[in-house]
Every structure is written in C-alpha cells, then in structure tokens.
Amino acid sequence: MEFDVAYLTAQWPALMRGLWLTVQVSALSIVLSIAVGVLGAAVRVLQVPVLDKLVVGYVEFIRNTPLLAQLFFIFYGLPGLGLRLSLFWSGVLCLTVWAGAYQIENVRGGLETVGRGLREAAFSLGLSPWRYFRLVAAPMAIRVGLPSMLNTSISLLKNSSYLQAIGLAELTYVAIDRISMDFRTIEMFSAICVIYLALVLTLSFLASRLEYRLNAPFRH
Amino acid sequence: MDLLIRNLPFILQGLAMTLGLALATLFFATIISFVLGTLATLRFGWLRVLVKVYVELFRDIPLIVNIFFVFFVAPLFGLELSPFAAVTVGLSVWGSANGIEIVRAGFNAVPKHQWQSAAALGLKTWEVYLFITGPQALRAILPPFVGLLTLLVQATSLGALVGVNEFFKVGQIIVERTTMMEGWNPAFTVYAAVLVTYFVICSTLTWFGRWLERRLKRDRPQIRSEAAPSAAPAAQLP
Numbered sequence A: 001m002e003f004d005v006a007y008l009t010a011q012w013p014a015l016m017r018g019l020w021l022t023v024q025v026s027a028l029s030i031v032l033s034i035a036v037g038v039l040g041a042a043v044r045v046l047q048v049p050v051l052d053k054l055v056v057g058y059v060e061f062i063r064n065t066p067l068l069a070q071l072f073f074i075f076y077g078l079p080g081l082g083l084r085l086s087l088f089w090s091g092v093l094c095l096t097v098w099a100g101a102y103q104i105e106n107v108r109g110g111l112e113t114v115g116r117g118l119r120e121a122a123f124s125l126g127l128s129p130w131r132y133f134r135l136v137a138a139p140m141a142i143r144v145g146l147p148s149m150l151n152t153s154i155s156l157l158k159n160s161s162y163l164q165a166i167g168l169a170e171l172t173y174v175a176i177d178r179i180s181m182d183f184r185t186i187e188m189f190s191a192i193c194v195i196y197l198a199l200v201l202t203l204s205f206l207a208s209r210l211e212y213r214l215n216a217p218f219r220h
Numbered sequence B: 001m002d003l004l005i006r007n008l009p010f011i012l013q014g015l016a017m018t019l020g021l022a023l024a025t026l027f028f029a030t031i032i033s034f035v036l037g038t039l040a041t042l043r044f045g046w047l048r049v050l051v052k053v054y055v056e057l058f059r060d061i062p063l064i065v066n067i068f069f070v071f072f073v074a075p076l077f078g079l080e081l082s083p084f085a086a087v088t089v090g091l092s093v094w095g096s097a098n099g100i101e102i103v104r105a106g107f108n109a110v111p112k113h114q115w116q117s118a119a120a121l122g123l124k125t126w127e128v129y130l131f132i133t134g135p136q137a138l139r140a141i142l143p144p145f146v147g148l149l150t151l152l153v154q155a156t157s158l159g160a161l162v163g164v165n166e167f168f169k170v171g172q173i174i175v176e177r178t179t180m181m182e183g184w185n186p187a188f189t190v191y192a193a194v195l196v197t198y199f200v201i202c203s204t205l206t207w208f209g210r211w212l213e214r215r216l217k218r219d220r221p222q223i224r225s226e227a228a229p230s231a232a233p234a235a236q237l238p
Helices: A005-045 A051-063 A067-081 A087-112 A116-124 A129-166 A171-182 A185-214 B002-006 B008-039 B045-060 B063-077 B083-108 B112-120 B125-162 B167-182 B187-219
Strands: none
Touching: A005 A051, A005 A087, A005 A129, A005 A171, A005 A185, A051 A087, A051 B187, A067 A087, A067 A129, A067 B125, A067 B167, A067 B187, A087 A129, A116 A129, A129 A171, A129 A185, A129 B063, A171 A185, A171 B063, A185 B045, A185 B063, B002 B008, B002 B187, B008 B045, B008 B083, B008 B125, B008 B167, B045 B083, B063 B083, B063 B125, B083 B125, B112 B125, B125 B167, B125 B187, B167 B187
C-alpha cells in the first residue's frame, strides 16, 4: 500500500470543485447566520415582547438537537409541507439556521457588556439611538463578541461537511465518493485533512490578526 | 402516531444504542481528557506541545471526516472495527480534544497561591494535584463537561452515516421502510419526532449542567485575596 501521488494529482480537479462548493456554501451561510445573529440579538436586547421568547426557544432548540437531524428534517421533512429546496439551498438554510442560533448568543454576549450607564450617558448627551449604537455600543460589542463569532464561523465551515449526508458534492462528499470507487483511502483522507486544516488554520490566523487590530486602541 | 407505536421496540433499541454510544464515548473521552489535560499542566514543555498538537488536530478536522477516517482506515492496518467501535473511537478522540481544553482551563482557574502554599508546606506534586488543586479544579471542570456530554449525545447521530443502528438511523430506516412498503412519506413527522426526542434528552442535560454550575458556585468558599476563579470556558462547538 504505497502513497500514490499520481492518483492524487489526477483527482485534484474534482477535489478543487468540491472545495469550491464547500467555500461557497460556507461563505454564504456565514454571512446569513451573522445577519440572523444580529437580528436575534437585537430582539433579545430590546426585549421585544413575544418575539424575544421565540428567539430564546429557537436558540435552545437548535443548540440541543443534532445538526444531522436538523439537516434531514430540512431536506427530507420540509417538502412534506410543500417547501422543496435544492440541495445547495437546503444546505445553506440548514447551516444558517444552526449557526444563527449560536451567533445570536455571541452578539448578545457582546452587546450585554455595554453598560446601562453608557446608554443613559449617551442619551443625556443628546445622541440619537442610531448614533448611540454606531458610536458607543457597536465598537465595544464587536470587540467582545468577535472572537466567539469567528469561532462559530469556523465551526460552520467544518460542519459544511455534514452536507455530504444529503449528497451535496462538497469536499468530503467527493473524497468519500472516490474512496468507495478506487479504494485510495489514505491518499484521499490525507488530501482533505490537509485542505480542511489549511482552511481552518488560515481563518484562525486571520481571526487573531483581526482581534489584534481591533484591540489596538487598548494596547500599551 | 400509529407508525410510532408499531415501531416502538425498534425505536427503543435505537435509543439504547444511542445511550450506549454516548456512555462508551464519555468513558474514553473522560479518561483521555483528564490524563492528557493534567499532564499538559505539568512543567514539561515538549509534553505540552504534543498535547496542543493533538487538541488542534482533532478540533480542526471536521468530526465527520474524523469518523470516516477511523472507519475506512483502520481495516487497512488489519484492525477490523465494528461500526460501533469506529464511531466510539472517532467521537472519543474528538470529545477528548475538547475535554483536554476544559481540564486545562479548570486547573488554570485555581489561584496560583494554592499551588505555592501547598508546595511551601512540602507536599509532593501528586499530593498537590490530588488533595489541593484537583478538587478545586473539578468545580470549574464539571459544568462545561456536562456541556460536552450534550455535544457528544448529539454527535452520536453521526453513527448513522457508517451504519450504527442508533436512534437517528432508526428514524431514517422507518422513513425508508414506510415509503417503500406503504407508499407514503412520513419524513416530516418522523424527523420532527426525532428532533424533539433529542431536544428532550439534551436540554435535560443542559439544564442539569446549569444547575450544577449554580450549585458549585454557591458552595464555593469565598477567597478574598484574589479574584475568585472563574469557570472554565465552555467547550468549543462541534
């Protein structure tokens, strides 16, 4: 059982197509889940009646159920209600709903560090709610909430591999598919492990750089 | 509803399998976490680096890839693992990578003067761990460890992908069987029921974890000289 480099180079284009799909699904879901996070956190912080209870329920439900079951419910269950989505959009919806729940908590954690006194001070100085949010609350909340938001985003990227279970031809799917045809197990697993590691480590590195940059005003 | 009652024995078997997987994984993950996590707090630089590599490697590779890897690669080395064993290995490795971080953070949360006082009284290193810092670290470790357990229970559903007949797989089989034999698709109802069942199990565990955290915080003797040790950060997401 030797390591067949030629096989890997032959399969490289297929792997890259898989990777491209992984990146597309993840990037789209990350953006959407952060939007969900900001909206949900706003509802919780502003204590919108009824809605904030719904958000709490949503967060608890998603965090206490397996992603795989959520995925199957969305892809196989929702058509029963007449909602039929393509593989790609089922994947995006599932990852967005999953990560959105975590992002709500992350954004809320950031917003809650902004003290009540600051809000009162800002309003008594005549700032409008929007300017208070933009100039006072957001800059502080981002610094606190960003690390966990980026962590969730990285988890989302890793969890895009769940989509192989419904047959979306992303990176893991391509690898497993080729393994079941050609039995070049070691080659394929090395390849995708290296690719995933490279992606995750690059993102972690960029995340830590960003945190460092954002905290520049507080360094001495 | 009728469908669920007819398949009740089958469903209960699935639940038992899920429970078995979760317990087996918890057992191995806990042992690895505590051994490696404690070792990583000792003063051996190289050991710390090794543990760090283990943690980073298995947290950064997607869990699914991890499980498939064990499942497909073990036979190449002459290890015929059953699907159950393969999933247990894959989940334990991943769970312990998260558990090590919890244990390490737990020990770091113990105020430094506890180590120093113990050492000054002439206690040996193992005595310090066993009688002084260990019990204190445990308070910070237990609540996030319960959190990790809920993640493990959820992750056992991945067993379905390599053919373990656990709870989620049972749901899948019922959907397929009904579609083929009876000509209607119960996917919506069955998967909704599956989600609700997992929710009941996991939210009970989550609730228990929160209760434990409050409880341990309340019982902690107040230390005035230094800021009270904070709880270890929750386990990273799956």
